[in-house]
Amino acid sequence: MLRTVRALPTMLRVGLAEALAYRAEFLVWLLSTNMPLVMLALWSAVARDGPVGRFTQAGFAAYYLAALVVRLMTGAWVVWELNFEIRQGTLAFRLLRPVHPLVAYAAENVAAMPVRLAVSLPVALVALWLLGSDHVTHDPVQWALFPVSILGAWLITYLAMAAVGTLAFHLESATSLFDVWLGLFGVFSGYLVPLDLYPAWVARVARVLPFRYMLAFPVELVTGTLSRGEALRELAVQWAFVAVLLGAAAGMWRLGMRRFSAAGG
Numbered sequence: 312m313l314r315t316v317r318a319l320p321t322m323l324r325v326g327l328a329e330a331l332a333y334r335a336e337f338l339v340w341l342l343s344t345n346m347p348l349v350m351l352a353l354w355s356a357v358a359r360d361g362p363v364g365r366f367t368q369a370g371f372a373a374y375y376l377a378a379l380v381v382r383l384m385t386g387a388w389v390v391w392e393l394n395f396e397i398r399q400g401t402l403a404f405r406l407l408r409p410v411h412p413l414v415a416y417a418a419e420n421v422a423a424m425p426v427r428l429a430v431s432l433p434v435a436l437v438a439l440w441l442l443g444s445d446h447v448t449h450d451p452v453q454w455a456l457f458p459v460s461i462l463g464a465w466l467i468t469y470l471a472m473a474a475v476g477t478l479a480f481h482l483e484s485a486t487s488l489f490d491v492w493l494g495l496f497g498v499f500s501g502y503l504v505p506l507d508l509y510p511a512w513v514a515r516v517a518r519v520l521p522f523r524y525m526l527a528f529p530v531e532l533v534t535g536t537l538s539r540g541e542a543l544r545e546l547a548v549q550w551a552f553v554a555v556l557l558g559a560a561a562g563m564w565r566l567g568m569r570r571f572s573a574a575g576g
Contacts, residue, residue, distance in 0.1 A: 345379075346502065347375040347502070348379065350375055350504070351375035354366070355372065358370075358371055364507050364508050366505065366507075366508075369442055369445075372441070372446075374505055374530060377438070377529075378526060378530050381464065382526060383427050383434075384427055384428075384461050384464075385461060385468050385525065385526070387465065389413075389417075389420060389472045389473050390476040390485060390489050391486060393472075393473065394479040394485045397567075398479060413473055413561075413564060446534060446535075447533060447535060448534065448535035449535070450539060452542075453542050456546055457529060460524075460528060460529040460532050460546060461529055463524065463546070463550050463553055464526065466553045466557075467524060467549070467552055467556060470553065470557055470560045471556055473560040474560040476489075477563040478567075480568075480570050481567070481570065495520070498522075499517040499520050500517075500523060501517075501526055501527030502526050506527050521556065524545070524548065524549035524552055528545050528549060
């Protein structure tokens with residue numbers, strides 16, 4: 312643990328350098344998260360003649376711009392790194408280092424956060440300027456909980472990716488299974504359509520799955536949809552999912568290590 316703490320600043324610097332070095336690749340990833348803007352254009356047109364559920368045109372704008380910011384802040388890519396390095400055998404080099412590979416992957420992902428902030432913060436400020444303060448929460452407690460919910464959303468994303476990525480120890484490719492996860496995320500997270508607009512049973516199912524807590528919950532928190540009590544309850548559920556996925560990722564990693572072997576020079 313002490314070695315890990317000492318190594319973290321160096322790993323974060325290396326991760327930030329990589330994010331800046333591969334700017335084109337990072338830009339492509341950012342552009343791939345533009346679906347909230349597409350859905351905003353669609354639903355704004357639908358709401359032109361009147362509200363859709365609880366959403367007016369301004370309400371849709373606030374929701375989808377907040378969703379874009381949350382998505383930018385909580386993205387990760389460890390599943391593709393794990394799948395590649397396990398298949399190529401290059402994971403062996405990480406195992407020789409005194410830091411757990413999952414911690415190293417996490418540091419590399421977190422290190423790109425300043426670059427993400429450089430993109431998402433202007434989006435948030437423009438949204439606030441265009442829409443006004445009526446579409447964000449005025450509760451200081453909820454604003455204080457928002458960064459904690461962002462961290463929880465990122466951890467759910469990262470740990471789920473890590474758990475799926477470790478399946479590459481057993482399967483030819485884990486990324487195909489992750490495509491299924493992404494499909495479920497699109498439906499049950501509120502990324503494509505706000506959960507309030509689905510049939511009631513979909514919203515009920517979403518509350519027992521982790522996807523809602525990866526996006527819809529932080530969005531609802533910052534847009535003032537939840538009361539203070541609801542926000543605290545939802546935060547507790549979110550971090551319960553973090554704990555479950557942490558145990559799953561750690562357990563699947565240990566199982567995978569029993570099968571892993573690499574040779575070469």
